[in-house]
Amino acid sequence: MRSPLALVRDAQPDAAHNEGTYDTLEYLVGVNLARLRAERQLSLDALARASGVSRAMLAQVESARSVPSIKVLCKVAAALKVSVSAFLRRHAVNGFEHLPAERAPRLVSADGRYSARALYPDGQPAAAEFHELRIAPLHTEVGVRRPPGTTVNLVVSEGTLEVSVHDRRQLLATGDAIVFDADQPHSLRNPGDTEARVFRVTLNAETPPRWDVPAAAGTAVSAGTDEAVAAQPA
CATH class of the missing domain: 2.60.120.10 (Jelly Rolls)
Known part of the structure; x- marks a missing residue:
């Protein structure tokens, strides 16, 4: 079974994610979802059970093949115990960022x-x-x-x-x-x-x-x- 971090590295299924397109919404949401899932040591199956979102949908989101609806993001965010905004950020991705x-x-x-x-x-x-x-x-x-x-x-x-x-x-x-x-x-x-x-x-x-x-x-x-x-x- 591939790890979520591997999915982060591979969240570029085709030429649609070549240089210059890494800021697309699909990529940003997919990378953040894979990272948050990895931090919590959850498999796709475990997250699917916790969120009520199908494993297939979660896999598509993580690989940047699909942009989920707000309803789907709310379910996944609740299961991961983060804000919906966490999927759209390049900073404060866990809901906060410490600035010493x-x-x-x-x-x-x-x-x-x-x-x-x-x-x-x-x-x-x-x-x-x-x-x-x-x-x-x-x-x-x-x-x-x-x-x-x-x-x-x-x-x-x-x-x-x-x-x-x-x-x-x-x-x-x-x-x-x-x-x-x-x-x-x-x-x-x-x-x-x-x-x-x-x-x-x-x-x-x-x-x-x-x-x-x-x-x-x-x-x-x-x-x-x-x-x-x-x-x-x-």
Whole structure:
């Protein structure tokens, strides 16, 4: 009997899975199903009995010959005790992914007074971005304008923060939060005498590339902005 891991390697039944097509839905679901089954040391027959999905169907899914319906995926997910999303991911495939702080890359400004650490898997395109920001006392960080429809949600974990959007300013104390449209000129200033720690969630706009704000539109990018920082280890 072939192992599930062998099925992962062989989940390319014909030329339909040659170079350039490994990101197809069939391949992604098949590889994840085979891996999850192998981790649980379940045979196809055992998984078929647990899920109520036929062995033949499971074999077709694992070999990337068939894309299962949502109903079938729900049955298999329940039997494997994972989310349906686990079959569609290239990360957090067991429903979670540990991101150790000591291995997380940080974006640090040239003067070292501002840093941003991504709190989501590196290199993964995301509709939402989650960052931890650290801002030195009396430092002002000019924000990078994003496409229209992009929103930013900030919450202050430690210290104080002054957020400027156009000519309006809002002072935030520890625990305070603010939401604003990120296509506007904005900046973050730490008015206190201790480092400010802030968590930022950016909800990216679902707009075509033509909405990107051009650099010539008057957006100032200082040496301390997100686009001017260099990656450094945590």
